Amino acid sequence: MGYRINKAAVIGSGVMGAGIAAHLANVGIPVYMFDIVPQSLTEEEQRKGLTLEDKVVRNRIAEQNRQKLLKQKPAPLYDKSRIELITACNLEDDLDKLKEVDWIVEVVVERLDVKQQVLAKIEPYRKENAIVSTNTSGISVEAMSEGRSEAFLRHFLGTHFFNPPRYLKLLEVIPTAKTDSEVVQFMKEFGEKVLGKGVVLAKDTPNFIANRIGCYGLMVIVDEMVKGGYSVGEVDSVTGPAIGRPKSATFRTLDVVGLDTFAHVAHNVRENVSDPTEQDVFKLPDFMQHMVNKGWIGSKAGQGFFKKVKGDKGSEILELDYNTMEYVPRKKLNAPSLQQSKGKKDLAEKIRTIVYAKDRAGKLVWNIMKRVLLYSADKLGEIADDIVSIDQAMKWGFGWEMGPFETWDAIGLQQSVARMEEEGEQVPDWIKTMLAKGKTFFYNREQGKTFYISHGEYKQVEERPEEISLVALKEQGKVIKQNAGASLIDIGDGVALLEFHSPNNAIGADIIHMLHFSLDEVARNYEGLVIGNQGKNFCVGANLMLLLMEAQEMNWPEIDFMVRQFQQATMAIRYSEKPVVAAPFAMTLGGGTEFCLPAARIQAAAETYMGLVEVGVGLIPGGGGNKEVLLRLYDSVPDKANVDLQQLVNLAFETIAMAKVSTSAEEARQYQFIRPQDGISINQSFLIYDAKQKVLELARAGYRAPQPQKIPVVGQEGKAVLLLGAYTFKKGGQISDHDYKIAEKLAHVLCGGNLPQGTLVDEQYLLDVEREAFLSLCGEPKTQQRMQYMLTKGKPLRN
Incomplete structure (x- = not known):
C-alpha cells in the first residue's frame, strides 16, 4: 500500500527529540512532541497557585523544550514561525493524539528497557499502517521491539538522525528482519525527498555504520597520540582539513559532541561486540575516564580537551596536557609534509603528501589511517552491504570529504597494502583477492559513470535523475x-x-x-x-x-x-x-x-x-x-x-x-x-x-x-x-x-x-x-x- 506522512509525533523532547520535531516543522509537517508529566511544581508554578493537575504544568517539560528551539544556535528552525507546527503534549493525557499521526518517532533516553516500555505504551494508540521508528545511536532495534505485535513489527524500524538534525545530512535507516520492504523503501524516499537527508541502509549492529567507524577512528587517534607522545593540539592540527576532515578535527569535535556522549557510544560497542581485540580499542583510557568523572566533558561544561581562559591579552584557548591533567598553551604540529601539502590543490595529493612522509605528521596520519581503513574493510558485510554506504555515512555523518574507501583509493591501494603487510597488518582476504584479479581501485569512473567493487567485480553506483553531477x-x-x-x-x-x-x-x-x-x-x-x-x-x-x-x-x-x-x-x-x-x-x-x-x-x-x-x-x-x-x-x-x-x-x-x-x-x-x-x-x-x-x-x-x-x-x-x-x-x-x-x-x-x-x-x-x-x-x-x-x-x- 502507499504511505504518506501528513502528521507526526515525536516521543521525547530532549535535544535530539526537539531537533527532529523542529526539522519536521521545517518541511511543513505538523508534529506532536511528547514528554513525561512533572512530579513536582516549580517555585513559579507554586506562586501562581497551579497544581500538578493543571495542563500547563503537565505539559511543562515538552513546552519548555519547545520554547528552547527559538533560542538555540545554530537555529534548529528554518524560520521561527515554524514553531507553531509543534504542539507540546504529555505521555499520560495525550496518547489519543497518536491515532491521528502517520509516523511516531521514539527519541527517549538510550536505555533498552525504557525504550521497550515506551513502545509498549504507544502501541495501542498506533493507527493502522502508521510507521513507528526509534532514533537510537546504537541500541539493537530488534531487541527493543520484542513483545510487539506482528502488525507493529512490520511497520517498525530504526531511523538514526545525526545531531543537529537540521544540519547533518545523514539518516541511517535500520530495518529489522520483520520490517516490510515497502516501509523501508518509503522511509528511504521520504528521508531523501521530504527531509532532505542522505539515507543509508544500515544493519542492526552496535552503533550501525557512521558511529561504529567514527568512534573506532577517534579511539585509534587517542591511542596513537599517547603512543607517539603527541599533544592534543598537535593532533588537531593534523586530523582536520589537512586530511579532508572538518575544521573541528578530533578533540574540538569531542568537546562539541560531549565526552559523556562519546563515552556512552564507545561503551555500547564494547559491551556488544565479541572480539576481545575490538573490545580493547573501545575502552576509554584512564585520563579520559578521569575527565568524565570530573565533569570535564567539553563545551557544555566549559572545559574538556580545550578550555577558554581570560588573560592579560584577552581570551586564550588552552589545551589539556593528558599526562599532568593541567591546561597548557595550545601547540600545533610543525612538519615539512604539512607545509608541502598546503601547496597541493587536490585533496588526494594533500593526503598522499602527508601519509607517506617520514616526519611526525606522516607517522601519525599513517598509523591512524591504516587502522581505520583496515577496520572499515573488515566490517564490510557486517555493518553495511557495500562500500558506498560506508563512504556516504562517513561523509554525511562526520563531515569527511572522502569516505574510507575513497581515501584508500586516494593514497594508492597497492602501495598502501604492500606497506601494511610489511608492517605485519592483516589485510582482509577480499581485498587480496581483488588485487590478485588486477583490480587496483575500489572505485572506477568511466564516461561519467561511477562503479564500485562488490564481491570482486565492479558494479555501477545507482544513478538517480534527481542527482545531476x-x-x-x-x-x-x-x-x-x-x-x-x-x-x-x-x-x-x-x-x-x-x-x-x-x-x-x-x-x-x-x-x-x-x-x-x-x-x-x-x-x-x-x-x-x-x-x-x-x-x-x-x-x-x-x-x-x-x-x-x-x-x-x-x-x-x-x-x-x-x-x-x-x-x-x-x-x-x-x-x-x-x-x-x-x-x-x-x-x-x-x-x-x-x-x-x-x-x-x-x-x-x-x-x-x-x-x-x-x-x-x-x-x-x-x-x-x-x-x-x-x-x-x-x-x-x-x-x-x-x-x-x-x-x-x-x-x-x-x-x-x-x-x-x-x-x-x-x-x-x-x-x-x-x-x-x-x-x-x-x-x-x-x-x-x-x-x-x-x-x-x-x-x-x-x-x-x-x-x-x-x-x-x-x-x-x-x-x-x-x-x-x-x-x-x-x-x-x-x-x-x-x-x-x-x-x-x-x-x-x-x-x-x-x-x-x-x-x-x-x-x-x-x-x-x-x-x-x-x-x-x-x-x-x-x-x-x-x-x-x-x-x-x-x-x-x-x-
Whole structure:
C-alpha cells in the first residue's frame, strides 16, 4: 500500500527529540512532541497557585523544550514561525493524539528497557499502517521491539538522525528482519525527498555504520597520540582539513559532541561486540575516564580537551596536557609534509603528501589511517552491504570529504597494502583477492559513470535523475565552452548551466564574459539557463582582491569599467529572452546575491545564507543589488497607487545597511531575496535538477522577458528620513563616522539622489547613481582598510 506522512509525533523532547520535531516543522509537517508529566511544581508554578493537575504544568517539560528551539544556535528552525507546527503534549493525557499521526518517532533516553516500555505504551494508540521508528545511536532495534505485535513489527524500524538534525545530512535507516520492504523503501524516499537527508541502509549492529567507524577512528587517534607522545593540539592540527576532515578535527569535535556522549557510544560497542581485540580499542583510557568523572566533558561544561581562559591579552584557548591533567598553551604540529601539502590543490595529493612522509605528521596520519581503513574493510558485510554506504555515512555523518574507501583509493591501494603487510597488518582476504584479479581501485569512473567493487567485480553506483553531477557531465563531454572562471554545460532537455569555478567562486571578468556568451548561446539553441555549481558555496561575492589593488593604484577608470560590466551582466540576466533560474546554496553573498536577484526565478537550497554584505568592507552593493531590492519590494505591493514608498525604502535601507544575511532560504523570503514564486529544495543534492525543472516549466508556459519599468523615488525628503535614523545611531555610539558615511551613500542611492519625491526614474538611472557612490567609497582610505582586513583576517573591521 502507499504511505504518506501528513502528521507526526515525536516521543521525547530532549535535544535530539526537539531537533527532529523542529526539522519536521521545517518541511511543513505538523508534529506532536511528547514528554513525561512533572512530579513536582516549580517555585513559579507554586506562586501562581497551579497544581500538578493543571495542563500547563503537565505539559511543562515538552513546552519548555519547545520554547528552547527559538533560542538555540545554530537555529534548529528554518524560520521561527515554524514553531507553531509543534504542539507540546504529555505521555499520560495525550496518547489519543497518536491515532491521528502517520509516523511516531521514539527519541527517549538510550536505555533498552525504557525504550521497550515506551513502545509498549504507544502501541495501542498506533493507527493502522502508521510507521513507528526509534532514533537510537546504537541500541539493537530488534531487541527493543520484542513483545510487539506482528502488525507493529512490520511497520517498525530504526531511523538514526545525526545531531543537529537540521544540519547533518545523514539518516541511517535500520530495518529489522520483520520490517516490510515497502516501509523501508518509503522511509528511504521520504528521508531523501521530504527531509532532505542522505539515507543509508544500515544493519542492526552496535552503533550501525557512521558511529561504529567514527568512534573506532577517534579511539585509534587517542591511542596513537599517547603512543607517539603527541599533544592534543598537535593532533588537531593534523586530523582536520589537512586530511579532508572538518575544521573541528578530533578533540574540538569531542568537546562539541560531549565526552559523556562519546563515552556512552564507545561503551555500547564494547559491551556488544565479541572480539576481545575490538573490545580493547573501545575502552576509554584512564585520563579520559578521569575527565568524565570530573565533569570535564567539553563545551557544555566549559572545559574538556580545550578550555577558554581570560588573560592579560584577552581570551586564550588552552589545551589539556593528558599526562599532568593541567591546561597548557595550545601547540600545533610543525612538519615539512604539512607545509608541502598546503601547496597541493587536490585533496588526494594533500593526503598522499602527508601519509607517506617520514616526519611526525606522516607517522601519525599513517598509523591512524591504516587502522581505520583496515577496520572499515573488515566490517564490510557486517555493518553495511557495500562500500558506498560506508563512504556516504562517513561523509554525511562526520563531515569527511572522502569516505574510507575513497581515501584508500586516494593514497594508492597497492602501495598502501604492500606497506601494511610489511608492517605485519592483516589485510582482509577480499581485498587480496581483488588485487590478485588486477583490480587496483575500489572505485572506477568511466564516461561519467561511477562503479564500485562488490564481491570482486565492479558494479555501477545507482544513478538517480534527481542527482545531476556536473563532474560526470564534464566527463561525458557536455561542456559547451569554458574559461578559467566558468563553464557552460549542457545539462540535458534543452537546458544549459553556467557554472562558476574561480577561486572561492568569486565573480570576476572571466565569469562575466562567460555569462554574456551563455545568454547568447541559450537565446539561439536552448530553452533556458541555470546559474549554479556544486562547490562549497554558491558565491561569496566579487573579486575583492582585484578591486582593492585597483583602488590602491587609484585606477578609477578600470574600477568604473569593472562595475559597469557587472551591472550590465545583472541587467542581461533580468532581460534575457529565455528564462534564467539561479540555484544558490550555502554562502551566497554580495555579488553572488546580485547574480540571483534579477533571475526569472530562484531555486534555492534550504540551507542558503543570502545577503548583500558590502558594508562590511566599507562599500555598498555595486552590481545592481540596491536597485533589485527596491524593485522586489515595489513589485510585492499589489496597490501601487497607494503604496507607502518611504516604508519600502526604509526596509531596503535596513536590509542592506545592516548587511542582513538569511540563516535559511525561508528567512531569505522575509528579506525579499526570495519571492513567493521562487522555489526551495530541501535536499541540496537535487538542487540542479529542481532548477532545471523550473526552467522547463517557464519555457513551457511561454516565458517572456519582463518589460523595463520606471519606479518612483522618495528623493531628498526620503533621504533626510534615513539619515536622521543613521545620525541617531552615530550619536549613540552604535556606528562609527565611516559607517555614517557609508549610510549617506546608501541612502543617496536608494532614494534616487537629489530628485524631488515621486519622480519616476528608470533602472539605468539607479545603476548610474549606485556606480558613482560605489566608486567614491573605493577611494576612501578607511574602506580600503576594511577591504584589506577582510582579505587577511576573514572578518569585518570596525573603523
